[in-house]
Amino acid sequence: MKSGKTNIRQLSLSELQEYFGSIGEKPFRAKQVYEWLWLKHATSFDGMTNLSRELRAKLEEYFTLPAVQVDTTQHSNDGTIKSRFKLHDGHLVEGVLIPTDTRQTACVSSQVGCSLSCKFCATGYMDRKRNLEFDEIFDEVALLNDQAMGAYGKKLSNIVFMGMGEPLLNYKNVLASIERITSPDGLGMSPKRITVSTAGVAKMIRQLGDDKVKFNLALSLHAANDEKRSQIMPINETNNLKVLIEALNYFYKQTQNQISFEYILFKDFNDSLKDADELIRIYRQVPADLVNIIEYNPISNARFQKPEEEVADAFMDYLAKHRVNARLRRSRGKDIDAACGQLANKG
Numbered sequence: 463m464k465s466g467k468t469n470i471r472q473l474s475l476s477e478l479q480e481y482f483g484s485i486g487e488k489p490f491r492a493k494q495v496y497e498w499l500w501l502k503h504a505t506s507f508d509g510m511t512n513l514s515r516e517l518r519a520k521l522e523e524y525f526t527l528p529a530v531q532v533d534t535t536q537h538s539n540d541g542t543i544k545s546r547f548k549l550h551d552g553h554l555v556e557g558v559l560i561p562t563d564t565r566q567t568a569c570v571s572s573q574v575g576c577s578l579s580c581k582f583c584a585t586g587y588m589d590r591k592r593n594l595e596f597d598e599i600f601d602e603v604a605l606l607n608d609q610a611m612g613a614y615g616k617k618l619s620n621i622v623f624m625g626m627g628e629p630l631l632n633y634k635n636v637l638a639s640i641e642r643i644t645s646p647d648g649l650g651m652s653p654k655r656i657t658v659s660t661a662g663v664a665k666m667i668r669q670l671g672d673d674k675v676k677f678n679l680a681l682s683l684h685a686a687n688d689e690k691r692s693q694i695m696p697i698n699e700t701n702n703l704k705v706l707i708e709a710l711n712y713f714y715k716q717t718q719n720q721i722s723f724e725y726i727l728f729k730d731f732n733d734s735l736k737d738a739d740e741l742i743r744i745y746r747q748v749p750a751d752l753v754n755i756i757e758y759n760p761i762s763n764a765r766f767q768k769p770e771e772e773v774a775d776a777f778m779d780y781l782a783k784h785r786v787n788a789r790l791r792r793s794r795g796k797d798i799d800a801a802c803g804q805l806a807n808k809g
Contacts, residue, residue: 470525471499471597485520495521500648503604505529526550530601535609543609547602549574553591555626557602559609567620568606572599572636573627578661581694582684582726584761585626594627596638603643621651624659624680630666640677653677659724662701667709671716678720679713680754681706685732686725686740694728703744710748722752727774729758729767738780745786753781753788 473481478492494512498504506529507513507521528550536544543559555571575588594602607618621643623629629636640656642648653676660667661682670679685691691698710721725741727733745753755778758768769777774790781788 467524467526469595469597470495470521470527472595487517491517497647499527500600500642500645503601503608505531528597530598530605532605541613543613545605545609547571547605549594549598555594555602557606557625559606559613561610561614561616565619566610566614566616567622568603568610568618569622569625570599570602570606571625571627572623572629572632576627577631578628578695578697580661580682580684580696582728582758582761582764582766584763587761587763588626590627593632593635596635596642599635599639600642600648603639603649607649618649618651619655621656622659622680623657628661628663629658630660630663630670633666633669637673637675640675644676654720657720657722661695661697662706663697664701664705664709667706667713671713674717676717676719678722679710680722680724681710683723683741683744684726684728686737686744690732690737694731707744707747710750714749720752721748721750722754723748723750724754724756726756726758727769727777729769729773731766733769733773733777735776735780738777738784742781742784742786751787753786754791755781755788756791 470478475492475496478496479489482489482492491513495510498510504510504527506527507518507525510518510521513521530550531548533546533548533554535546538544541561545557545559547555547557549555553574555574557571558569560567560569571594573593574591576583576585577590579587603618603621610616610618623636636658640653640658643656644651644653656677657680658670658677659680659682667679682695683691685694686703688698688702691703713719714721723741723745725732741753755774757774758766760767778788778790
C-alpha cells in the first residue's frame with residue numbers, strides 16, 4: 463500500500479460522514495460508500511458506479527482499498543474448496559469452504575502463520591508473520607460466501623475460526639471482523655453460527671466472557687492431561703488444563719454460549735480407554751455441549767499417525783457409554799491438504 467493513505471475500511475460510518483462533510487459533499491454519500499464497502503463488497507473505487515468520476519478520483523487520492531484477492535483455488539473430490547488468498551502486502555493465507563447437505567461452512571484464518579508451534583499442525587511449523595486486519599478476515603468470509611453461492615447456490619451457514627493462526631492472539635481484529643460479519647449492513651450472519659477455536663489462551667477466554675460475546679467457543683484440547691498436552695502443544699506450559707477449565711467456566715457463566723472440545727486422535731498417544739477416561743473427567747468439569755473427535759490428517763513435518771478404525775470406534779463407544787456427547791468428524795478435503803491441521807500454503 464502507498465504510504466500516507468488511510469485504508470478506507472478502517473473508518474466508521476460517522477468518520478466517513480465527517481470526511482465527506484469536510485470536502486463539501488452531502489452526508490448521504492458516506493452511506494453509499496459504506497454500502498459499497500460492506501454490503502456490495504467493492505474491491506476498487508472505480509466500481510462504485512453511483513459516485514461521480516470526480517469523487518471516485520478524490521477517494522483514490524486519499525484512501526486505499528486493499529481488498530483480499532483469491533490467488534489459487536483447489537477442488538477436492540468430496541466437494542471441499544480450498545482457496546489461497548493474497549493480501550495487499552503479498553502475504554498468503556488459506557481458507558476452506560466445506561459443503562454438506564445441510565451446511566455451507568467457511569473455515570477462515572486469523573493470522574499469517576502461527577506462533578504456537580503445535581506439533582501436529584502444518585501452520586505451527588511456520589513463523590507468524592503478522593495478524594490479519596479485521597477487513598481482511600471479512601474479505602475471506604465474503605469470498606468464501608461467493609464461492610458457496612457460485613458452486614452450490616447457497617450462502618454460508620456457518621463460520622469456524624479454525625484456519626491459520628490463533629484467533630485469541632489477534633483478539634481485537636477477530637472481534638471486529640465478527641461484528642462486521644454479523645452486522646445487518648455486513649453479511650448479516652447470526653453470531654450463534656460462528657465458532658472461534660482456540661489452542662487455549664486462558665486470559666483471553668476470560669476476556670471473551672467480560673466482553674459478553676455472542677459466538678461459540680471451541681477449545682483445541684487434543685490431550686486430556688498436562689504432561690501429554692505440553693508435549694504436543696507448548697502453550698499448555700503457560701495455560702494448563704486447570705487454568706483453562708476455570709477460564710471456560712467463567713466464559714460460560716458470563717455468556718451462556720456453547721462450548722465444545724476438539725480432540726484429534728493420534729495412534730498410541732491419546733487413543734486408549736485411559737485417555738478416554740481423562741477426557742470424560744474434563745468434559746464433566748465444563749458445561750460443554752460437544753466433543754468433536756477428529757481424524758488425524760498427516761503432514762510431512764510430523765510423525766503422528768491415525769489410529770486403526772477399531773481403536774477409534776472403541777474410543778467413541780466408550781465415550782457414548784459414559785454419556786459424553788461426542789461425534790467423530792471425518793476429514794474433508796484431505797486430497798488437497800485442506801483438512802484440519804493441513805493448511806500451510808503449499809500451493
